[in-house]
Amino acid sequence: DSGVTQTPKHLITATGQRVTLRCSPRSGDLSVYWYQQSLDQGLQFLIQYYNGEERAKGNILERFSAQQFPDLHSELNLSSLELGDSALYFCASSAQGSFNTGELFFGEGSRLTVL
Amino acid sequence: ELKVEQNPLFLSMQEGKNYTIYCNYSTTSDRLYWYRQDPGKSLESLFVLLSNGAVKQEGRLMASLDTKARLSTLHITAAVHDLSATYFCAVDDFGNEKLTFGTGTRLTIIP
Numbered sequence: 001d002s003g004v005t006q007t008p009k010h011l012i013t014a015t016g017q018r019v020t021l022r023c024s025p026r027s028g029d030l031s032v033y034w035y036q037q038s039l040d041q042g043l044q045f046l047i048q049y050y051n052g053e054e055r056a057k058g059n060i061l062e063r064f065s066a067q068q069f070p071d072l073h074s075e076l077n078l079s080s081l082e083l084g085d086s087a088l089y090f091c092a093s094s095a096q097g098s099f100n101t102g103e104l105f106f107g108e109g110s111r112l113t114v115l
Numbered sequence: 116e117l118k119v120e121q122n123p124l125f126l127s128m129q130e131g132k133n134y135t136i137y138c139n140y141s142t143t144s145d146r147l148y149w150y151r152q153d154p155g156k157s158l159e160s161l162f163v164l165l166s167n168g169a170v171k172q173e174g175r176l177m178a179s180l181d182t183k184a185r186l187s188t189l190h191i192t193a194a195v196h197d198l199s200a201t202y203f204c205a206v207d208d209f210g211n212e213k214l215t216f217g218t219g220t221r222l223t224i225i226p
Contacts, residue, residue: 002157033213043203043216056213090158101165102146102207104214106158 003027004107006091012113018079021110025072025093031055032074033094033104034066038087049074081114088112117142117208121217129225131193136220138187138204145182146207148214149189151200158203162189191222199224 003026013019025032034046045058049068060066063081068074078085088111092104118141128134138147146165150158162171164180164187171178175198177190187204201221205214 035216042218045213045215048213058213088155092158101163102214103148103160103163104158104205105160106150108157111155 002105002107004091004093004105006089006107006110008110009108010111010113012115013081014115015081015083017081017114018077019081019112021076021078021089021091021112023074023076023091023107025074025091026095026105028096029093029105030072030096031094032068032072033092034060034074034076035090035092035106036087037090037109038084041087043090046076078112081112083114086112086114117144117206117215119204119206119215119217121202121204121220123220124218125221125223127223127225128191128194130195133193134191136189136191136202136204136222138189138217140185140187140204140206140215140217142185142206142208143182144206144208145180147180147187148205148207149178149187150203150205150216152203152219153200161202194224196224196226198222 005024030051033048036044046060048056066076088109092106149161162178167182169180175192201219205216
């Protein structure tokens with residue numbers, strides 16, 4: 001158990017719908033990262049937040065958005081869903097300061113299926 | 116753009132044999148990570164390599180980093196079935212605050 005919590009674990013929805021994925025980082029971690037894992041694209045970095053602020057952006061679609069709240073949990077919002085958005089979405093967090101080796105600790109993931 | 120390449124992509128090997136997975140990357144980063152993923156599961160951190168020449172070992176797995184060659188290896192010694200999984204290397208794209216992952220190597224150990 002990495003200490004990173006993601007909900008829901010599984011989600012099935014229809015095209016055109018909107019879903020929200022939630023992540024709680026490890027206790028004490030200020031950074032949250034979102035990754036998408038699909039069969040054809042591999043593990044793709046989406047976005048990173050640090051203490052409530054966006055720090056880095058990757059291959060995140062305009063239909064997707066994220067935020068990190070004052071209690072440090074993060075939400076990834078996916079809208080106007082398409083079949084190709086079906087994937088495993090991972091959240092990860094990293095330690096801060098002198099403990100920061102850059103190592104990411106991953107949650108169990110949220111498996112999204114768009115029908 | 117940072118590129119991270121692993122080879123082979125698929126590896127089927129017999130129990131008891133040795134093999135090496137290679138990870139090449141295109142930046143000058145000196146931070147590299149290895150992760151293991153079982154099917155449909157999370158990514159488990161295996162090794163953190165933070166300098167040129169770093170070598171880490173855990174059980175039958177040993178990872179090394181050559182930053183000058185931009186190459187890391189994950190060596191498997193006397194493979195056992197429990198090591199069957201997908202192994203990813205990831206590189207810290209310094210200054211970009213994120214890890215870029217390789218394509219993964221799906222390892223299958225055959226009894």
